Amino acid sequence: MPIAIAFDSGGNAATEPWIKAAKPTYPCLIDRRHIVAELYDMVNVPTAVWIDERGKIVRPSEPAGVTDAFRKMNRTNFSIPTEAMNELQAKRKAYQDAIRDWVANGSNSRFALGETELLKRMHTPDDGQVRAAANFRLGEYLFENGHAEAAKKYFEEAKRLRPESWNYKRQAWALEDPMKPGGPEFWAAVDSLGEGKYYPGPEDI
């Protein structure tokens, strides 16, 4: 059972067109406060977590079959080189195949991680990062209650305390201007990663 979670403080207005276009056969939930990001320590989208029939985590939060291919995009004509696209498609297929393997084989699937590997891959937030979450939460509350200007300083503090969170950056930008999450500030932030990954994760799933 897939459950899609929209990290969208803009609520139904932001998400409805996308959900309607997808015609999903599974629950699509609206997470204005980014609660699931807090609970599962997610810093970007799309991030996935696998949960078995007993409610146990079998794969901790990880980028869901995506690569940094978009970084090779030509920023004028928006085309992505073929090699990068092929790599992205291969990564996506490998991830989908892994999910199917898990569905078929359950805990016997090699993609259902054993406890040692699970805990090795799992990240839990430190003091600064939970403080970032509290700031984001306060900012979102102010925004939800019609105080968008007042919210900004808390979004900025969340970004400052957790710079690796693309959720904080791009959500805050989206609330200022729908073009901003894909605008010059975004590309500058991506470029400043250098060799670092936008979607960090093990090469071998």
Add this chain to the structure above:
Amino acid sequence: MAMDIIFGERANPGVEADVAGGGLWLNRADLKRVAGWEYKPQGFCKGEVCVPVPDARKGEFVDASGRYNLAALATLIGQPVVTDAEFNVACVGEAASERKRMLTSLDAPDFALPDLDGKMHSLSDYRGKKVFVVSWASW
């Protein structure tokens, strides 16, 4: 003054609180209602857990008029407290140690969120199925 206090899943609007000196002083009933804590001889207790208050610092946590400083208690146990003085909102977040405890138990934390129609779905509704939780965003 009336504060909106965000604690855990809930936002509690209009809680009567004294915020002098960066505190968040609540009466006994509100401390229980908002944060689930009760002050007992052993300290602040919630269910089975009690947090003792250092004797020398008692005045930071309990005052003479029977109010309790939620900000001091939260800080003592590692919960971040962020306050907006303009709109009188305080947010008490989860502690890093608690997030670690929850996640490393490998029990998937439950959540309840609405779909587009406003119908609430909990993760626990889907117990008995394999669940693939995946985030996305319009941005």
